[in-house]
Amino acid sequence: MRFILGFPALALVVAGYNAFVLLTFGILDSLSQMFSWVLPSGSEAFFSAGDLFVIAGVVALFTEIVKAAKVGTASWAARGMSLALFAVALAEFLFVPFCGTSSFFILLVMTLISVLAGFAIARFGRRVA
DSSP states (O other), rough: OOOHHHHHHHHHHHHHHHHHHHHHTSOOOOEEEEEEEEEESSSSSEHHHHHHHHHHHHHHHHHHHHHTTTTSSSHHHHHHHHHHHHHHHHHHHHOGGGGGGGHHHHHHHHHHHHHHHHHHHHHHHOOOO
């Protein structure tokens, strides 16, 4: 159970992004329009697959920051997994062609924020406690 709570939620989003691009064989990339609608103002709002992954990433980042507030031995393992996720996402961004998009870069920045927030909250929490 502790492993599930310590597992980075952002890893699911990054894995989902990778699976989405691999399963569509590049035909439907992260920049393709998924759905759209006309707003009352008359302008058209549309979402790409990359936008949906960024929205999922923001939700996952929120859960990561909430989980980072817990202090304990398991939280160090969670921070280590978040750091490993950042390293893997950085390598993918640099070396995997379909991960070289702005949407994936935003996910990469979210993984970095998760790592930095985890260590900063742990340091601040130790000082207060």
